[in-house]
Structures are given as structure tokens and as C-alpha cells.
Amino acid sequence: MSEMKLVECQNVVKQYADVIDTKSKEHTVTTQVLKGVNLDIAQGEQIAILGQSGSGKSTLLHILGMLDNPSSGVVKILGQDVTSLNETERAAFRNENMGFIYQFHHLLMEFSAVENVAMPLLIKGVSNQEANKEATKLLELVGLSHRLNHNPSQLSGGERQRVAIARALVNKPKLVLADEPTGNLDKENAEHVFKLFMQLNQEFGTSLVVVTHDLELAARFNRVIKLDDGLIS
Numbered sequence: 469m470s471e472m473k474l475v476e477c478q479n480v481v482k483q484y485a486d487v488i489d490t491k492s493k494e495h496t497v498t499t500q501v502l503k504g505v506n507l508d509i510a511q512g513e514q515i516a517i518l519g520q521s522g523s524g525k526s527t528l529l530h531i532l533g534m535l536d537n538p539s540s541g542v543v544k545i546l547g548q549d550v551t552s553l554n555e556t557e558r559a560a561f562r563n564e565n566m567g568f569i570y571q572f573h574h575l576l577m578e579f580s581a582v583e584n585v586a587m588p589l590l591i592k593g594v595s596n597q598e599a600n601k602e603a604t605k606l607l608e609l610v611g612l613s614h615r616l617n618h619n620p621s622q623l624s625g626g627e628r629q630r631v632a633i634a635r636a637l638v639n640k641p642k643l644v645l646a647d648e649p650t651g652n653l654d655k656e657n658a659e660h661v662f663k664l665f666m667q668l669n670q671e672f673g674t675s676l677v678v679v680t681h682d683l684e685l686a687a688r689f690n691r692v693i694k695l696d697d698g699l700i701s
């Protein structure tokens with residue numbers, strides 16, 4: 469049997485219909501953000517997505533991460549047509565297979581760093597003790613062993629970013645999607661995070677899809693994709 473593709477996108481279109489209210493009448497303006505994207509991702513690939521501001525990078529990442537559906541086209545992940553899943557199935561599928569690192573970290577403010585990172589494991593039914601142990605390990609790997617019990621409000625922006633990264637990786641997901649993961653980190657911590665991604669890629673065959681504006685960073689991935697006005701160029 470041939471190896472299954474991890475992700476398969478065929479002719480993915482995303483458009484927004486905005487109602488524009490002028491003095492006398494309303495009319496609808498359609499903006500096509502993705503104009504027919506075709507993209508296959510194999511298990512273990514490391515992909516950097518480059519493109520100008522507004523070219524559709526985050527939109528594509530959200531669709532790959534099942535946070536949003538395309539207007540038309542096919543998105544298959546592990547052979548599953550993910551656009552046909554209901555909310556519950558979608559949440560379970562994401563928790564099992566994906567780690568998503570957002571520009572804004574979406575941490576739970578009333579929980580500690582360890583609790584935030586342990587969450588995906590607890591949802592999966594891992595015991596408290598085991599989840600805490602794994603979460604602590606990941607936080608150590610991102611250089612936060614001295615901040616385990618701090619809440620997000622007691623952490624700096626870069627520290628929150630690293631908690632979010634640890635949370636996305638704790639499940640050893642098959643696919644990690646990251647929107648500017650090192651954007652607001654200093655050089656040393658950005659390097660830490662990059663190495664952690666690569667370690668995961670090497671050890672577990674985790675596929676990486678990272679949106680970045682950093683050409684030097686992109687060049688260190690084994691595949692670079694450029695989005696140009698809603699299309700892969």
C-alpha cells in the first residue's frame with residue numbers, strides 16, 4: 469500500500485462576502501482570499517509558508533488546522549474529508565492529530581503554565597499525574613522550568629508564546645501548524661523553538677507547517693511555499 473498523504477488540498481477557495489452600506493443602498497462585495505490552492509503534504513515534511521501581508525497565509529493555515537472551512541474545494545487530512553465533520557468530531561480529530569500555534573496565544577488565563585500545557589492530554593483521558601509530568605517536560609524543553617506555576621498574566625509575551633508552543637507539542641501531533649511562532653521571541657529563544665520543532669520532526673515524523681516573514685528561517689525548512697495573491701506560486 470502506498471503511504472497515505474497527511475494533507476491533500478484540491479482547488480481550495482476561500483471567499484468572504486461583505487455587505488457594503490452606501491448612502492442609498494447596500495451591496496455585497498466578494499473578496500476571494502484563496503483562489504484555488506492545491507497542496508499535498510507528506511508525513512514528516514517541514515514546510516515554511518512565505519508571502520506578502522494579506523496574501524492568505526493565515527487563512528490557509530486556519531483551513532489546514534480545521535479552524536475554518538473553505539468556500540469550495542477539498543481538504544483531506546489522513547484521508548478524511550475534514551469539511552464533512554461536525555463540531556464534536558472536528559474537535560476530537562484536532563486534539564488527536566494537530567497542534568496549532570496562534571499569533572495570539574489563546575491560553576486559559578485562570579490556569580497555570582503546567583495546567584495549560586497538560587490540557588490536551590487530560591482531554592484525551594491521560595491521568596493527571598502523567599499529564600503533569602509530560603507538561604513539565606515540555607515546559608523544560610522551551611526553557612520555562614522556572615515558570616511552571618505562573619498564570620499567563622504573570623508571564624511575558626515571549627514566555628506565553630513558549631507555553632502555547634509547549635501545549636501544541638505535548639500530544640506529539642502528526643501535524644504542527646504555526647503562525648509566526650518565533651515572531652516575538654529573541655534570537656536565543658527563537659532558536660530553541662526551531663530546534664524543538666526539528667527534534668519533533670526527526671523523532672516522531674511530525675509534519676511542520678510554519679507561516680513566517682523571516683526568509684532566513686524559511687530557508688532552514690526542507691520545503692518553502694510562496695503564497696502570492698491567494699495562489700501558490
Ligand SMILES: Nc1ncnc2c1ncn2[C@@H]1O[C@H](COP(=O)(O)OP(=O)(O)OP(=O)(O)O)[C@@H](O)[C@H]1O
Pocket residue numbers: 484486499501519520521522523524525526527528
Ligand atoms: N473575515 C474576513 N472578511 C473579509 N476579508 C477577510 C476576512 N479575514 C481575512 N480577510 C482578508 O483576507 C486577506 C488575507 O488575510 P490573511 O490573514 O490570510 O493574510 P496573511 O497572508 O496571513 O497576512 P499577514 O502576513 O499580514 O498576517 C486579507 O486581505 C484580509 O483582509
